[in-house]
Amino acid sequence: MRRFFPLRPLVLTLATGLPLACLADNDGEVAELRRQIQELTQRVDTHQSSLRVLATRLQQLEAASPGQARMVRTADGAQPDASASREPASASAEGSGAEKVVREAPASRSAEAVYREQSAMFDRKFTLETGVSYSHSNRRDLFLNGFLALDAIFLGQINLDRIKADTLTFDLTGRYAPTDRLQFDLNVPYLYRYSAFSSVGAGFSTSAVAERNVSNGDVGDVSAGVFYRLIQESADHPDTVLNFRVKAPTGTSPYGIKFEDSPDSGGNLKLPEKLPTGNGVWAASAGVSFIKTVDPAILFANLGYTHHFDRSFSDISSDPNTRTPGSVRLGDQFSLGAGFAFALNERMSLSTSYSHRFARKARIRQQGQDWQTVNGSDSSAGVLNFGVTYALSDRRSMVFNLGIGVTADAPDITIGVKFPFSF
Incomplete structure (x- = not known):
């Protein structure tokens, strides 16, 4: 010098x-x-x-x-x-x-994309993001309908059911930050679902397998959110961002969908008329995100809580011959996650994170009766995520994500790609 x-x-x-x-x-x-x-x-x-x-x-x-x-x-x-x-x-x-x-040097494009994915950018720009994701799950259930004779011999019907579900989701998301502390977004999804149902044990035969497929597509639940930067990142404090989101039941509701017997199953396999594309109820969620730059890594963590509001339906029965008015109360959900990202250069970064969601049991109430708990409706879904972010230009970037389910309630695999474009 x-x-x-x-x-x-x-x-x-x-x-x-x-x-x-x-x-x-x-x-x-x-x-x-x-x-x-x-x-x-x-x-x-x-x-x-x-x-x-x-x-x-x-x-x-x-x-x-x-x-x-x-x-x-x-x-x-x-x-x-x-x-x-x-x-x-x-x-x-x-x-x-x-x-x-x-x-000072400006923030790299890859780092900006990581911030956008984990919380918000607050860059005073309008961003339009298109994305597509695919998820697959494979679930097997064993049903025993009978009794034990002499505590050793089972007499009755044994069914082994298998459901393979594939979901293709197209997302369109708009984001706008009027200030360096406030951001709004709106998400509109379209879901195409394909499920294959099979059951072993049709007609009391262990070699007979009944299989049927159901598929349909429709708009999912539309949601809108707001992000507020409570604390801006400094040498001693991470970026602290509060978020609030409302989800509307615009998708196909799962309540009132009728299940019918498969023709060749002998009453052993029941199929839904169509597949739902939404939860059917209003939901509100609140959360907080923390992001800290520790050169050359970016550390992030988040906590969230989702509340589902009660909603009444004209029919909540799955029996095609029965119409039962009633109300539904989905269980509230708690979510948490943490991870880190490395900005390899000006345009590319790699990220690894883990997210977990806990859901309480749901409850239903037929008209004129008390609330009843739905057994098996609670869940614990954990997903390990790997991501790659690449800035195509100063305004466009590509975000690729791979999610691997680590619990039985999570999808086996999820693959997605997004293309944010800033105006």
């Missing part, structure tokens, strides 16, 4: 150190040197004053325009302003004396 020493003391020292004889003999030359020294000193003072004025003016302009690179002044060395950017600062100094001007 270059060091600039004040010129006035140095030049005066040199001038006073000259031999007296030479000064006496060369009065004209000495006068000329003194004049040049004075001019040079005045120029140095003028440049230093101009630099101070320009640096102050630049700070004022950038303070009035959030999102631009911030200039900070330091007394000794390059000390970046930690609250100005999530990315480390690049130290480039300009000036003279003990005062320097430091410019």
Whole structure:
């Protein structure tokens, strides 16, 4: 690093150190040197004053325009302003004396995409995101209908049912951040579901298998959310973002869907007329997210709670010959998750996370009766996620995610890709 020493003391020292004889003999030359020294000193003072004025003016302009690179002044060395950017600062100094001007590097595109996925960007832009995801689950259930004779021999019917479910989801999401602390979003999904039902033991034969498929597509439950940045990331605190979301029952409700016997199963296999694409009830969720940059990694964690509101239906029975009015109360859900991401370069980052969701048991109430708990309606779903984020340009990026279910209630595998585009 270059060091600039004040010129006035140095030049005066040199001038006073000259031999007296030479000064006496060369009065004209000495006068000329003194004049040049004075001019040079005045120029140095003028440049230093101009630099101070320009640096102050630049700070004022950038303070009035959030999102631009911030200039900070330091007394000794390059000390970046930690609250100005999530990315480390690049130290480039300009000036003279003990005062320097430091410019911070802008956040990388890959890091911005990670922030957008985990909470919100608050970049004062409108973002339109299209995405598609595929999930698959394979579940087997064993049913015993009979009794034990002599505590060793089972007499009755044994059924082994298997359900293979595939879901293809198309998402359209719009996001807008009017300030650097507030963001709104709206999500509209379309679901196409395909389920294969099979049952072993049709007609009391262990070799007979009844199989049928059901598929249909429809709009899912539309949701809207708001994000508020409570604490902005600094050297000591992570980004803390509160979120609130409301989901409307715009999808096909699962209540009142009739189940009919498969023709070749002998009453051993029942199939739904159609598959639901929504929960059928209103839901509200609240949560908090924490994000901290620890160069070169980004750490994140989140907590959430979802409440489902009671809703009455004209029919909640699955029997095609019965119509039963009633109400449904889905169990509330708790969710948590944590993970980290590495920004490999300006455009690409890798992420790993784990998320878990706990759901309480649901309850139903037929008209004129008390609430009854639905056995087996509670769940515990854990998913291990791996993601790759790639910034295609300054406005477009691609987010790929692979989820692997680690509990019986979670989908076996989920694959998704999203394309956010900022305007």
